[in-house]
Amino acid sequence: MPKPRHHALIDVLGAELVPVRRLLPPWLRTLGWLALVAVFAALLFVHYGDRPMLRRWAGAPDLAWAALGAVLTAITAAWAAFALAVPGRASLWAWLPLPPALLWIGASGLGCLRTWLAPDTSIATLHQSADCLVFIISFSIPLSVLLVWLLRRACPLRPVLTALLVGLASAAASACLLEICHSYDAAATDLLTHALAVLIVVVANAAMGGRLLSR
Amino acid sequence: MTADGSLVWDGGLVLLPDDRAPVSAEPANASEPAERKRAAWMAAAQAGDRRAYERVLADSVALIRAVARRQGVGTDALDDVVQETLLTVHRVRHTYDPARSYDAWLSAIAGRRAIDALRSHGRRDRRELHDDIALDQHPDRDDASMDAERRQQARRLREAIAQLPPGQREAVEQLGLREQSLAEAAARTGRNAGALKVNLHRALKALRGRMHGDS
Numbered sequence: 491m492p493k494p495r496h497h498a499l500i501d502v503l504g505a506e507l508v509p510v511r512r513l514l515p516p517w518l519r520t521l522g523w524l525a526l527v528a529v530f531a532a533l534l535f536v537h538y539g540d541r542p543m544l545r546r547w548a549g550a551p552d553l554a555w556a557a558l559g560a561v562l563t564a565i566t567a568a569w570a571a572f573a574l575a576v577p578g579r580a581s582l583w584a585w586l587p588l589p590p591a592l593l594w595i596g597a598s599g600l601g602c603l604r605t606w607l608a609p610d611t612s613i614a615t616l617h618q619s620a621d622c623l624v625f626i627i628s629f630s631i632p633l634s635v636l637l638v639w640l641l642r643r644a645c646p647l648r649p650v651l652t653a654l655l656v657g658l659a660s661a662a663a664s665a666c667l668l669e670i671c672h673s674y675d676a677a678a679t680d681l682l683t684h685a686l687a688v689l690i691v692v693v694a695n696a697a698m699g700g701r702l703l704s705r
Numbered sequence: 706m707t708a709d710g711s712l713v714w715d716g717g718l719v720l721l722p723d724d725r726a727p728v729s730a731e732p733a734n735a736s737e738p739a740e741r742k743r744a745a746w747m748a749a750a751q752a753g754d755r756r757a758y759e760r761v762l763a764d765s766v767a768l769i770r771a772v773a774r775r776q777g778v779g780t781d782a783l784d785d786v787v788q789e790t791l792l793t794v795h796r797v798r799h800t801y802d803p804a805r806s807y808d809a810w811l812s813a814i815a816g817r818r819a820i821d822a823l824r825s826h827g828r829r830d831r832r833e834l835h836d837d838i839a840l841d842q843h844p845d846r847d848d849a850s851m852d853a854e855r856r857q858q859a860r861r862l863r864e865a866i867a868q869l870p871p872g873q874r875e876a877v878e879q880l881g882l883r884e885q886s887l888a889e890a891a892a893r894t895g896r897n898a899g900a901l902k903v904n905l906h907r908a909l910k911a912l913r914g915r916m917h918g919d920s
Contacts, residue, residue, distance in 0.1 A: 498899035509753035
């Protein structure tokens with residue numbers, strides 16, 4: 491019988507037992523994180539208003555689709571990360587953000603085509619794109635930190651995959667926030683900036699995630 | 706034939722050496738009520754019921770061993786996986802949701818710990834024995850540089866032991882270096898055998914990490 495062999499350890503763990511507060515369900519924890527994103531969005535709306543955003547969307551509906559894709563990517567990637575941080579949940583959760591991410595990237599890609607088809611649209615310069623990069627990263631950092639902190643309360647058994655989802659969720663959320671105060675149309679440089687920012691956040695999170703998230 | 710001595714057939718059927726139990730922890734028809742029982746015990750343990758906790762941990766050992774064996778962990782490392790899994794279960798017991806399967810939750814943790822054990826053994830094996838090129842190029846036993854290397858390793862080990870927390874250092878000194886029995890060490894230090902065992906286990910893990918960089 492293997493039981494007696496681990497009796498001493500079980501005895502010690504039993505002696506250390508204290509009541510614990512059960513982890514809230516992943517969807518509720520996702521809502522908690524989204525509440526912070528909503529606070530950032532509310533502050534940006536107070537400062538910039540919604541008119542510039544709605545005007546741009548009326549002129550270029552693909553931007554609205556890209557924004558919808560980014561919002562859904564942020565929600566589903568965060569939800570998947572919280573679900574995967576609970577042992578025993580199906581790894582299929584990791585695929586949840588894929589369709590909205592495709593919508594986000596696909597619709598942003600259309601913006602590039604539009605600049606070739608209608609060259610008069612105001613294209614973001616390299617300097618403006620650098621501003622976007624700084625914006626996305628500076629919002630992604632607090633959002634990632636909060637996500638990592640919340641996830642460490644759980645038990646991410648696949649830390650690198652969870653970190654990838656953290657990166658995707660926070661970069662997508664930052665891209666949504668940028669949409670509120672973005673003053674020019676999507677262009678190739680713009681898409682590249684988003685892609686680079688997402689990549690930086692994903693790689694930084696993945697590199698740290700191996701240690702930050704493992705238990 | 707695998708490294709741990711089990712025979713693997715084309716259909717994925719695994720024949721295990723005589724001293725191993727079949728992969729399933731219990732007969733299929735008995736597993737459902739048994740799992741419900743474990744789920745109820747774990748739910749009670751989350752509320753602080755020590756008796757239920759010790760029962761569920763003791764009852765989990767067979768399942769952990771079955772999962773570890775299925776992952777290909779050798780007989781000699783099974784106890785390590787069981788101990789690591791029990792320690793993880795203790796740390797993350799708040800992540801268990803009593804509305805879901807206890808066995809799936811436990812199996813996910815055990816599976817992760819089994820993979821960790823396989824990786825750690827694989828790394829050590831590659832370093833120590835199975836690198837033919839390194840063996841060919843390795844200097845003779847009498848080589849002076851070999852002695853210097855051994856002395857350096859011993860010094861590193863002494864330094865690593867000195868940096869351990871007091872309880873862990875004591876366990877290594879009493880059980881590892883002075884080769885005392887658990888009972889002798891317990892009498893000498895005034896600690897109970899279980900605590901010494903846990904401290905030794907944690908100390909060895911920390912030392913492995915420091916010496917091989919695989920913490």
